[in-house]
Structures are given as structure tokens and as C-alpha cells.
Amino acid sequence: MIKILFFARLQEEIGKDSLNIEKAGLTVDQLKQWLEKEHGLQSLDQTMAAVNEDYADGSEVLKEGDTVALIPPVSGG
């Protein structure tokens, strides 16, 4: 099981702040594509990701028990 945490607009789009899924083995990029397709999220191209509180690039492979945070950049100041 992988836990996905959603921040900012993603929370509003998906209607919750986290999701547990059985998707170990996917890369971060593949997970983003899956979410876009299955949950109708807008493009996650520019969304940053962290796995277990380590900044992660798109090629990182997700393992059982990982927590993935998806962070869209926000710009307000």
C-alpha cells in the first residue's frame, strides 16, 4: 500500500487530503499519470513530489509502505 498526500489545489480537486492505493512498483511519473487518468486531475507535470519526506524526481520507484506527497507550486505573496 502507498499513501498519497494531496496539497493545495489537488485537495480541492480530488475532494480529500489523502488516498491509499495498491500501486507499489510504479514510478512517481507513472503515479501522476494514473491519478490524472483515474481521478481526472488536471496536469500534474509541474507538481513536485516527495517520497517519505525526501524530494523525489519522476523516475523514483515507489515501494510498499511509501508516503508520497504531491505539491503543486503556489505563487501568492
Add this chain to the structure above:
Amino acid sequence: MDTRYSRQELFSGIGKEGQKRLQEKHVLVLGAGALGSASAETLVRAGVGTLTIIDRDFVEWSNLHRQQLYTEADAEHNHPKAIAAKERLQSINKDTTVKAYVLDAKADNLKKLVQDADVVIDGSDNFDIRFIINDLSQKYRVPWIFGAFAGSFGMSYTFLPEKTPCLQCILSTIPSSSMSCETSGIIAPAVQMTSAHQTTEALKILTNQEESLRGTLLLFDVWNTQQQSIRTDKIKKTDCPSCGKERTYPYLVHEQDTKLEVLCGRNTVQIRPSEKKEYDFNTLASELKQHGNVRKNSYILICTLSDCRLAIFQDGRVLIHGTKEIDKAKHLYHRFIAKEKE
């Protein structure tokens, strides 16, 4: 006996030595909106020696719920934020030298300001300027403290040249406008939380305690009480164009002197003349009075037309509120403001 900073000096992280250092330092606050207001107030109260604050905008009623330096009178009279901020900050602490500029920040006019600063606090509202700050920070080796928010969510990171990854390492491209516009509103506590993290890091830098810096990309949601503190050790890129070995500072080299710019998420177009202009506000006011209500102070003239509002700054910039269409904005600009020259 001077007790002004006694409680701050009692805090072990600052002490009398730290206080003395603060009083010798210079902070640049880039932007005097919500974050800039909050951070500038904190640092001026803390007793920094010099604080420079810049902003291109003026105070409006929709700012007051979160931009803590401003009053109803500032909104009523459309005071430029930089000027209103300086007045308030100076009344809070006369010992801090407060410098304020009504300025549309660009690579060329920021260069000197960044070089003169010990730390830059990000109070901007767009990533175009943040990528320029990032390059200037790397080039002149001045740390900068990023902060941004939307809704109840905020984030912050402290960029230390030669040590941490830079903005370009974290975000390889400027986020597109659809993701970076302030479309989800904002509550003041998210501003204060973001600013609290920025100013805490600034206090460490200003008192020469880099070893105490957080070192992580911090994210938080004040409404849902979520937080992530993300390690960034692995992402510094040796081939980064802004902080790598063969750096080119792409946002300083390729900067375009944009004449027309749609201000993100605000239904406003900014027109910046390629040459600096100075208007005679009295003449302009009497002309524009035929077309709509006109108000002015010594920095800005505002003319309200039937479906748009023109805000003309002394430096020649014009903000056209009420449209996102560049052609319409251009048309209004030529019809009402730059007619004799074009």
C-alpha cells in the same frame, strides 16, 4: 537603560551578541503585499539595521484583510504600498533605516539592491521574478528566503548560494500561470505562518547562525493542520544553469523588456513604456476628467472608466484593471494616455 530588545536578547538563540549583529544588517524585502508586510514588520520590530522594501502596486480595499501594514486611509487614497509601508514601519521603529521604492522589479534594477543586502526575503507573487531573484542570489552570493501561499496552504525554503540547491534545481521551469495564479483566495493565518518561517530563518542568517537553518522545503496547511518538511539533499544539480559549474544565469541574460504583461489572476494588464516617461498629473487629470472619475496623489493617478480603471504611475507604468485582453489594454492606453506621442 534601553529595554527595547530585552526580551528578544533573553532568548538564547539571539542573545546580546545576536541583537548587535541584527542591528548591523541589511534586509531586502521584495514586494510589499501580504508576505512583505508581515516579514518587514517582524524584522523592523526585531531591530534590523536597514530594511529596504520595494513594490510596484498601490493599496486597495481587497488587500486589507491580510496586508497588515495598511489602513483604510491607505486604500481610500490609493497610496503606493512601498510608501505606506515605509511610513508605518518607520513609526514602529525609528532606529531601523527604512528605504522604500515604488519600483517594478526587474533584473537590472534589482542588481544593486540584492548586492547591498545580507538576505533577500521573497514577498513577490509570481515565479517570473523569483527566477530572477534566484539568479541574482547565486551571482552575488546573497541568500534568499522563498515564501508562497494559496488558500490555507503555504511553503518556504531558504536558498543558500553554494550550499543548498537553487530554485532552478527544484523547479526546472517557471510554473505555468494556470497553476500559479491566486485563484483559491487566501486567509491571513497562512500568510502569517509562511512569514513566520521566513523571518525565523532570516533571524538565523542575520545573526550568523547558518548551521541552525532548517534545510528542508517546508509545506503546511493551516486549515487542515498538515505539514511536510522535505529533505532536499539529493537534488542539487551540478549542471544547473543557475548554480552549477557552467552557469549562465538564464534569467538575467534572457530577460525581455516586456512592454505588456497580464498580471496573473488579477484581471489586469500592465503596460511598461520602453522609455521612462514622466507625466504631468495635472494636465493628464484635466484631460481624463472628461471620460471618467479621476483621483490622484503625488505617486499615482487613477481614472475610472465605464468598464475599466486606469492606474498611472509616475514612472510611466500603467495598470489597466478590468481586462485581461492585451489588445483592449493597448487601445485604452493609446486612446487616453499616450496619444500625443504615438
